[in-house]
Amino acid sequence: MAAAENHAGPESPVSEVESEPPYIHVLSAFLAMEPPDYVISLARECIGDSITGSVQRVFWENCVKAAANGNTSYAKKFLKKLISEIELENGEVLDELYEEYALYMSSSKDDETAKESIRVCKVVSFLFPEGLYEHPSCPRSRKLVIPLKCSLNMLEGDTGCSVWPSSLFLSEFVLSFPDFFAGKTCFEVGSGVGLVGICLAHVKASKVILTDGDLLTLTNMKLNLEVNHLNYDDDLAQQSGKAQSTVKCVHLPWETASDAELQEYNPDIILGADVIYDPSCLPHLVRVLATLLQKRPSHSAERDNSPEKCSENEYANAAGEQEHAPVAYIASVIRNADTFNVFLKLLDQTELSITDITEKLKPLEFLPYMRSYDRSSVQLFSISSR
């Protein structure tokens, strides 16, 4: 109670308290659809034990009203939990909260929405740690807020319509080391909702090519690029000479992607998050990686793509040209050791080397409010051609 008063007395305008870091965590957790009991416990932890009138108002102004545009099912669950906790502590519930909850109760709108579509809009807010080196490409940005249309059904769009933990980790990696990616051509396999691509565009990769083998996933990904005000182009052949369009969306099933098509993309960096899970797809995925990772002559002094092994990756040849060696960054939760071992074996047979860089290049923590995201479950690997 006292702590809450310290941050915002009953008369404090919401806009003032909103900018307080504890509220940022609470609001970010709500918008990311973290479990309601966790969001409320976070509020208690950050703001004070009691859910005072001013705290309720913050929830009302910033969360519940925003949820009215969609996510009604989550808002209803959240309100139910919030009201019952306030009542339990004999607090006074704001009229607006009661009224909104009564509206949800009297209408079956949220149930219909839930049946018709299990798509929701999750907002992933990357909160930049204090003192983070400011990259010239993203000056003064203290947070990056990315709304994402996604599905609560993990199997929709062949798993590509959900946000997986590895894409959160890979996004944190991109934001932690913007210099690795700025000015580079970046190509992602199995891009899903497009989160990593949006972060790559944010750090000013010169070209972002997002790919997926599932058409429903690709449609959802394009929607997310639109929602995040990024232009996309799905016809790579037409891009040369055209006004710059940063993000390409390409339907690219690993099984049918031709070597010639892959070579045309000519990426500096290849990325992938949570793509190592289906043993039957792995030979195709590894072939795609091997083709994209082929070393090739480079006439310009290209910048290193593998910062941890700079000198090893560029080789001067007899004509004074340099060999350009792309690198892949693959983030993965190893759920099945056998499947991962199949992947390692295939890499070895294809003359690709893999290094676990999880500790060496540990990303900063941008999602401290997200309890559902277990960072420690994700490993990050760099893969390059031998």
Ligand SMILES: C[S@@+](CC[C@H](N)C(=O)[O-])C[C@H]1O[C@@H](n2cnc3c(N)ncnc32)[C@H](O)[C@@H]1O
């Ligand atoms: C587990 S999801 C991960 C999605 C996203 N990278 C993330 O981490 O949130 C796997 C992704 O790989 C794509 N995928 C699976 N098999 C594929 C294949 N054979 N060819 C191309 N994409 C494939 C799926 O459509 C899906 O988007």
